[in-house]
Amino acid sequence: MGKPVNLNRFKKQKARAEEKARANNNAAVHGLSKAQRELTKAKREQKNRLLDGLKRQGD
Secondary structure (H helix, E strand, C coil): CCCCCCHHHHHHHHHHHHHHHHHHHHHHHHCCCHHHHHHHHHHHHHHHHHHHHHCCCCC
């Protein structure tokens, strides 16, 4: 006879896997990955710091 299986645990694992697959699909369809967003943000901040450093001070 086989080992007993906890059906509640099985259902939860299946639901998590389906939700993760749906989330990955939505991320691919609707936007950038987290790494890409962070890279864009870092580049923008670096550019702003450079421009702020080049500004002339008032008399």
